[in-house]
Amino acid sequence: MNRMAETASGRLTAAHVLEYPYRRSVGPVMGAFFTGLTERRLLGVRARDGRVLVPPVEYDPESGESIGEMIEVGPGGVVTTWAWVEKPRAKHPLDRPFAWALVRLDGAGSAMLHAVDAGSAAAMRTGMRVRPRWKAEPEGNIHDIVCFEPERA
Amino acid sequence: MSEITNIVTPIRLDYTYTAGHATQRFLLGMAEGRILGQRCPECAKVYVPPRGACPKCGVPTTDEVEVTGKGTVTTFCIVRIPSDVLSVPPPFTCAHVLLDGADLPFFALIQECDFDAVRMGMRVEAVWAPKAELAATFESIRYFRPIDEPDAPYETYKEHL
Numbered sequence A: 001m002n003r004m005a006e007t008a009s010g011r012l013t014a015a016h017v018l019e020y021p022y023r024r025s026v027g028p029v030m031g032a033f034f035t036g037l038t039e040r041r042l043l044g045v046r047a048r049d050g051r052v053l054v055p056p057v058e059y060d061p062e063s064g065e066s067i068g069e070m071i072e073v074g075p076g077g078v079v080t081t082w083a084w085v086e087k088p089r090a091k092h093p094l095d096r097p098f099a100w101a102l103v104r105l106d107g108a109g110s111a112m113l114h115a116v117d118a119g120s121a122a123a124m125r126t127g128m129r130v131r132p133r134w135k136a137e138p139e140g141n142i143h144d145i146v147c148f149e150p151e152r153a
Numbered sequence B: 001m002s003e004i005t006n007i008v009t010p011i012r013l014d015y016t017y018t019a020g021h022a023t024q025r026f027l028l029g030m031a032e033g034r035i036l037g038q039r040c041p042e043c044a045k046v047y048v049p050p051r052g053a054c055p056k057c058g059v060p061t062t063d064e065v066e067v068t069g070k071g072t073v074t075t076f077c078i079v080r081i082p083s084d085v086l087s088v089p090p091p092f093t094c095a096h097v098l099l100d101g102a103d104l105p106f107f108a109l110i111q112e113c114d115f116d117a118v119r120m121g122m123r124v125e126a127v128w129a130p131k132a133e134l135a136a137t138f139e140s141i142r143y144f145r146p147i148d149e150p151d152a153p154y155e156t157y158k159e160h161l
């Protein structure tokens, strides 16, 4: 905690930052997904019912069995639902108005949360096609996809 | 690029901490080189630093109590892992110090003492910052150091571990 400062009202206040720089090991399945991002490839995992789950999970959501067969999907996809952010906050991926959206990548049976840079809420609609905008120097984390953007014909 | 085996996922929360009445009294005391606590009117426990209420009885602690900087180490550990949070270079000794007249030990640094000499029951005193550097912060007490007194008997602090 920083030094307390007295405010105009006579109350003592201080700026306080609570920060944990977690480093987490990702295991073979998420590890394959993140490694794929460094090669601009989007990988999912095949569940027991045949669906491809993206991002991948280590266990089948129905049976709990271990799964690990990686399948490449995308890169294009479809917005299944979205919410417009008019005033982005400091930690948001874009510094201009954008949408948080669930994107079902081509070939995937589940949708992934990411940002869509469409310019305005009027340009957003459920069912719209989007494609990833990649970071210049991938690092192997979800931010290698800067955002998704509308796919133009 | 090689296989990704781990990722960094930082978590950060930015707060503006506002001291309540009790903490404010305590901190202003620190700026004067005084240690102020509060006594519970029901169970008579003295809380240093005060939080404004007794967590056991659920009543406001209205009576202010001043205690001295002398106390007893109830428990301790020697830290050998560096941390960005504490400005002290390791190794150093952290302890719970139960100030005389207080019923709640608090976290403190022990210095001017060999690591293998620190022990439960050891008598210590606060070393204050120079007068010009006293401020409304816990850091006005720089650390605690041993004093030449016999160890406190275990019975006197066993309820405070």
Ligand SMILES: [Zn+2]
Residues within 6 Å of the ligand: B040, B041, B042, B043, B044, B045, B054, B055, B056, B057, B058
């Ligand atoms: Zn009480």
